[in-house]
Amino acid sequence: MEVGNTIKHFLHRHPLKLIEEEEVNHEFVCDGCEKSLSPGEGPIYGCTTADCKFYLDKACAQLPKQIQHCFHPCLLFLELCHFFYCNVCFKFGNGFIYRCERCNFDMHVECAQRPNIKSIKDGEEVIQHFTHGHPLTQMVDEDGKKDLQVGYCGICDQTLICSAAAYGCEDCKFFVHKSCIINISPHINNHLFHPSCHAPLILLNTPFSYRCQGCDDKHATGSLAFGCGKCAFQLDVKCALLPTLDHFFKDIADKIQYAGHKHPLVALHDTVASEVDHRCRVCEEKWSLELELDEDPCFGCKRCHLFLHKSCMMKIPQQINHLFHPSCPLTLLTPPSSYKCAGCDDEHEPVSSLAYSCEKCGFQLDVKCALLPTLEDQSKDANKIQHVAHRHPLLALPHNNKGADNTIVSEVEYRCVVCGEKCPLESCFGCERCQFFIHRSCAIEFTTEAEIDHYSHPLHPLTLSSTAIVESTTNRRCGECLGSIDEFMLVYHCAKCNFNLHVDCAKSKQRLLVKYESHSHHLTFFDKTQAVTRCSICDGGHGAALNCVFRCVACDFNLHFYCHPSTPKTITPKCHLHPLTLAKSPFEFELISPEYQDASDQSDDEFYCDVCEEKRFKHESVYYCKECKFIAETRCVISELLPCLTGSEGYPSGDDRAISADEENSALEASIAKRTTEIAQLRDVEKSLKLKLDKLVAELETLKFKHNGVTSKLDQFETDRVLWNYQLNYNLKRKMGAAEASTSVHVTKSDG
Structure with a gap:
């Protein structure tokens, strides 16, 4: 940005002022091109801050912030670098460069300013091309030696002679065919x-x-x-430009690139094929020498001992979404190391096999398991399938009569994971490794997804799991109905939270949602639960409950029907002449003897609802007529109770005015907007704390390193002191010994 004679350059923090030629009275060095600028060489921009010696000549000051160059596909951005290596001319430099941070690509400004030649016109003698950092000169046969070989084409690697339409750099001995540089990207x-x-x-x-x-x-x-x-x-x-399967059909290429392997695949010929036993890694069939090459050629990588029919390569997809790994797509790759197939558990050698892999999760399937049919793909005679209900291949039983431990498996052991009924051997599929079995009819009708997002567990997806996975967890109940998990049945499971959901409970259904002011979410009405719920408000003060419970499963918040502030204490139902009053159960007249006054030992078999005449849970509050001793469970008078909790249009407000659906939606939109803002703020706080934590961890690692250094030095010093002390004592003893010996000799001589 230029204001008068002053500019603000994006690579310097201070304004730069134009110094006119007549004002230049000494030599400057341009910080952009590192060239010395003598007086009279043109205008210069200098930093207006006295202590900052930053100068740019006019050409460097006017360089564009970003460029697109034929040498690189990405945008290149102008930067100031004190040391770099140009990827075009292979020279070191400093000053301004054009850089691609993503690809770690640097280019001199001088290299970037050379003209880009997008096409080669006939007769053009000198060109600049991205295949070489120097200008390329058209080769001319001046000596009449048109068939003289001058080298090899740097692109196609074929012999290049004087008479060929070619360009070259004599200094670097780099030559290319004209046709090659036109066609290369x-x-x-x-x-x-x-x-x-x-x-x-x-x-x-x-x-x-x-x-x-x-x-x-x-x-x-x-x-x-x-x-x-x-x-x-x-x-x-040569390898980079190899054809792919998509680029040839009838024509037979000698060498191709293939998505499933990291090396070129070469077409096999009779002389090569006779050397070893070549089996296609897709169909497992041996390549026949009698098969015509143009009928179904075989390609191979001898280095990796990988061989594939062309037809097999054409028919298998490069990427799939698979029932065994529903959370991520799987890509066809050559595994770098040996692996165990997650489907059939077979071991496979590295490099010489193919696998459908998820690099993110470390999940790998061999081709056979990855391409297993489903019941929808095949006729009813398919004997091995993949199914959404299980993560291993399912075999049509009986494929043999023995289980995984080589023992005879009886019919009693087979129960369908969908319906729970016994499976006749001739009408089911199974995985004996997991003792997982499913009726053929149930397998066809079972349309549930392998992974779902559910209202009751909003943070994580739920995965369809066999009980073998759930058995290792402590929670063996459904998160919604609180029913126990049948050891034979399928469930939806969240391994992170140890949360389970019956398949039936996970199905989409109409839910009655009720607003409760003391909780931020709507509560779901459950007509009946399979286990006693403890109210989050009364904490058992009104007894436990099995019927008519409001729950927020995601928060594990429970509310007894009779603890809701809008629940009526007295009702006049159609099933009885007198009003009924909410009361605790059991009643004294129901207890059969004094020893059962606490009702803890008296069975539920002896407590009944007078409306449905079925057994009831004895500790649950009921509606009661004292005059007639008439008892009604809440679920039997629910039609009289629900209107008290919901108005004609919506939910009740605190002032007993019914909130309309539009008001409710507006309130929800406002809550969502507020929460979104709060989430963004918390994410910023979390990010800041994470940076501080990472910094503290780095500081801690530095302190540990310093501490280890000091400890090591301390140990060395202690060792030095001990050894030097030992050496000192040794020297003193030797000295004392020598002195004593000298004294003894002197005394002996004196005596003599």
Whole structure:
């Protein structure tokens, strides 16, 4: 930004003032290009702060903040760097550079300012091309030696002769065919040999010798390579430009790149195929020498002993969503190490096999398990399937009569995980490793998803799990109905929170939601629960309850029906002539003898509801007619009770005015907006605390390192002191011994 003769440059914190030529009376050094500027060489911009000696010539001051250059696919940003290495001309420098931070790519400003040649016109003698850092000159046959070989094309590696339409750099001995530089791209995105890194591969002259990570060939300094600035991955041009399966159908290529393997796959010929037993890693069939090459050719990587039919490569997908791993997609890769298939548990050797992998989770499936049919894909005669209900292959039983421990499995052991009924052997699928069995009919009708998001457990998804997973947990009850988990049945499970949900309870259903002022969420009405609930308000003061409970499952908040402030204490139901009053149970007249006054030992079999005439839970409060000794469970008079909790249009307000649906929605929108703001604020606080924590951890590690250094030094000093003390005592003893010996000799001589 320029104001008068002053500019604000984005790479300097102070304003820069224009120093006119007549004002330049001594030499300056431009901080952008590092060139010395003598008086009379043009205007200079200098820092207005006296102590800051920062200068830019006019050309550097006017450089654009960002550029797009043919040498690199990403935007390049102007930066000031005191030491860098140019990836175009392979020279070191300092000052202004154009940089791609993402790819770790640096370029001299001078290299960036060379003209970009996008096409080559006939007769053009000198060009600048991204394949080389220096200008390339058109080769001319001046001596009439048109067939003289001058080298090899840096792109196609074919022999290059004088008469060829070519360009070269004599200083670097770099030559390229004209046709090659027209057709080559400066970068490749998402190369099949480089799936783990998302950075593009950039075509550059290498400053050092390198080994191609595709074919393993070694290349000399200055050779072309497609390289990744992030992970030092390099491919020679031949491997980088290999055709894929998508680019040829009828034509047979001798070498291809394939998404499932990190090396080139070469078409097998008779002489090669006869050397070893080649089996396709997809269909497991041996490649036949009698099979015509153009009918279904086989490709292989001899280095990794991986072989694949063309037809098999064409038919298997590169990425799948699988029932055995529903949370992430699986990508076809060659595993770098041996692995155990998560489906069938088979061990596989590294490199020579294929696997559908999730690198994030470390999950791997072999091709056979990954491509298993479902019942929808195949006829009813399929004997091995994948199913949403289980994470291993299911076999049609009986495929044998023996279990995993080689013992005979009886029909009694087979119970369907969906309906709970016994499974006749001839009509079910099973995984004997997990003792998991399912009727064929139940497997077809079972349409539940493998992973769901549920209202009752909003923070984490719930995964369909077998009881073998849940058995290891302490919570063996459904989070909604509080019923026990049947050892044979499927459940939805959250391993992080140890939360379970019956499949039936997880199904979408119409829910009655009731507002309770003392809780921030709506409460779900449960007509009946399978276990006694303890009220979060009265804490058992009104007794326990099985019927008519309001619950916020996510917060584990329970409210007895009769503890809700809007619950009527007296009602006049249609089932009785007199009004009924809310009362604690059991009543004294129900107790059969004095020893049962506390009712703790008296069975529920002896307590009944007079409306439905069915057994009731004895400790639950009921509606009671004292005159007639008439007892009604809350669930039997619920039609008279619910209108007291909900108005005609919506929920009751504190002043007994019914809140309309629009008012309720407006209030919810306001609450969501407020909570969103609070979440953003808390995330900022959490981020700040995390930074402080990381800093403290780093400081702690530094202190530990210093402490270890001091401790080590202390040990060394203690060792020195002990050893020196030992040496001192040793020397003193020797000295004393020598003195005593000398005295003894002297005395002997005196005596003599």
